[in-house]
Amino acid sequence: MVELGGKTRLVSYLQKIRNNDNYQRCRTRRRYPPRILIVVLLVLWLPALEIPGVLACGPGRGGGRRPILRKLTPLVFKQHVPNVSENTLPASGLPEGRVSRDHTRFRDLVPNYNADIIFKDEEGTGADRLMTQRCKEKLNTLAISVMNQWPGVKLRVTEGWDEEGKHATDSLHYEGRAVDVTTSDRDRSKYGMLARLAVEAGFDWVYYESRSHIHCSVKSESSSVGKSGGCFPGSSSVLTPSGPKLLSSLGVGEAIASLDSAGEIVFSEVIAFLDYAPSSKRQFIRLSTSSGRQLTLTPSHLVPTEPKDLKTPSSIIYAAKVQVGDRILVRDDDRTLPGGSRVRWDDVIEAELVLEEGVYAPLTREGTIVVDDVVASCYAIVNSQTIAQVGFFPLRLLSTITDGLQSVKDFFWHSHGGQDITTNEIQGSKSMNSRWRQPEGLHWYANFLYSISTYVLPSSMLY
Numbered sequence: 001m002v003e004l005g006g007k008t009r010l011v012s013y014l015q016k017i018r019n020n021d022n023y024q025r026c027r028t029r030r031r032y033p034p035r036i037l038i039v040v041l042l043v044l045w046l047p048a049l050e051i052p053g054v055l056a057c058g059p060g061r062g063g064g065r066r067p068i069l070r071k072l073t074p075l076v077f078k079q080h081v082p083n084v085s086e087n088t089l090p091a092s093g094l095p096e097g098r099v100s101r102d103h104t105r106f107r108d109l110v111p112n113y114n115a116d117i118i119f120k121d122e123e124g125t126g127a128d129r130l131m132t133q134r135c136k137e138k139l140n141t142l143a144i145s146v147m148n149q150w151p152g153v154k155l156r157v158t159e160g161w162d163e164e165g166k167h168a169t170d171s172l173h174y175e176g177r178a179v180d181v182t183t184s185d186r187d188r189s190k191y192g193m194l195a196r197l198a199v200e201a202g203f204d205w206v207y208y209e210s211r212s213h214i215h216c217s218v219k220s221e222s223s224s225v226g227k228s229g230g231c232f233p234g235s236s237s238v239l240t241p242s243g244p245k246l247l248s249s250l251g252v253g254e255a256i257a258s259l260d261s262a263g264e265i266v267f268s269e270v271i272a273f274l275d276y277a278p279s280s281k282r283q284f285i286r287l288s289t290s291s292g293r294q295l296t297l298t299p300s301h302l303v304p305t306e307p308k309d310l311k312t313p314s315s316i317i318y319a320a321k322v323q324v325g326d327r328i329l330v331r332d333d334d335r336t337l338p339g340g341s342r343v344r345w346d347d348v349i350e351a352e353l354v355l356e357e358g359v360y361a362p363l364t365r366e367g368t369i370v371v372d373d374v375v376a377s378c379y380a381i382v383n384s385q386t387i388a389q390v391g392f393f394p395l396r397l398l399s400t401i402t403d404g405l406q407s408v409k410d411f412f413w414h415s416h417g418g419q420d421i422t423t424n425e426i427q428g429s430k431s432m433n434s435r436w437r438q439p440e441g442l443h444w445y446a447n448f449l450y451s452i453s454t455y456v457l458p459s460s461m462l463y
């Protein structure tokens with residue numbers, strides 16, 4: 001085997017090979033000067049145009065309260081808003097598993113000591129006061145609405161987090177994501193309006209469940225708006241020059257199949273992971289196509305779809321907006337083509353919400369990625385691939401500079417001898433990965449772009 005000094009030389013040697021033959025089967029694209037100049041100008045212009053960046057998986061935008069201007073209609077008995085079932089994407093989403101006091105997710109539950117809310121706490125354990133942060137925020141908003149609507153009346157919580165298993169299987173009460181509420185005077189004629197106020201307060205699903213209470217629930221902390229950006233689960237695979245590879249074992253510096261601006265499949269370098277959380281669980285959308293492909297990604301992720309009319313040149317939309325009958329781009333092997341691949345449109349036949357482990361958001365130089373043989377964008381949250389690509393330009397530039405410095409270093413290594421390196425590519429890519437070990441969590445640059453985009457981008461452009 002090669003000793004330590006040899007390893008570094010081996011890496012540079014492999015990089016040299018990469019640069020020379022470009023993997024033969026597919027090209028690794030890098031873009032230099034004229035385009036860079038244009039983008040630099042664009043970046044400088046952005047503050048003036050008020051359109052900066054984009055996000056990957058990032059912390060959530062605060063759920064703004066809708067101003068109550070119109071006349072409020074009370075809900076009727078057994079009505080729920082939105083008019084879909086509780087565990088769907090437009091409502092509160094999937095249950096993520098029961099939380100007990102010794103569970104790691106128990107730390108996510110916060111006690112609510114709001115003096116304007118009466119907690120029944122018939123259990124005497126304080127469990128009714130425990131809820132997720134999102135649930136607490138919506139509940140506190142509702143408490144104010146109740147006092148405004150009926151002076152002298154307060155909001156009353158009869159059930160919060162349930163650790164005793166008194167609810168139906170998979171109830172969101174077990175995760176602190178649901179509350180059952182009444183008014184303090186227990187005047188049942190008020191409950192229809194109480195439910196409407198809960199909808200206005202921002203609960204993700206409100207149900208006039210029983211004559212004696214209103215059930216309100218929220219999305220999980222990890223899936224609430226903005227917290228879940230452009231990620232894929234670890235079980236998804238990407239295509240590298242040496243074959244398919246699970247996202248969970250992919251590293252920065254490796255080349256993976258992506259779609260270039262000319263619509264060709266090329267191998268593009270992974271320059272960063274915008275989010276990297278192998279042990280996190282998250283809710284993903286799984287799009288299945290008629291030829292059996294499955295793309296699993298977070299709802300706010302951008303996906304190219306076939307334009308509905310000829311006027312639109314391209315149509316890149318949030319995964320959450322993709323419907324059955326829409327067409328997405330899939331990759332087929334085609335040895336007759338120089339790249340060995342071709343792309344075609346394929347019908348989406350099912351879109352379902354699934355809970356999966358591992359959160360990975362690789363950013364390629366091209367800004368696109370082929371995952372499980374389906375084309376997706378590397379971006380999320382902001383509904384423009386172009387703005388996203390511009391927003392992440394500095395990160396690509398940084399990566400180019402780093403690569404450049406590495407090449408200079410390699411040059412000196414080689415001019416000091418060491419041409420007798422013989423080994424295989426697998427060892428090489430391993431060394432490259434360890435050189436770029438990714439810290440867990442959101443990438444600092446994605447986080448930075450997030451914090452500015454909330455202030456400067458129009459909300460219509462954000463997920």
Ligand SMILES: [Ca+2]
Nearest residue numbers: 122128158159
């Ligand atoms: Ca209770």
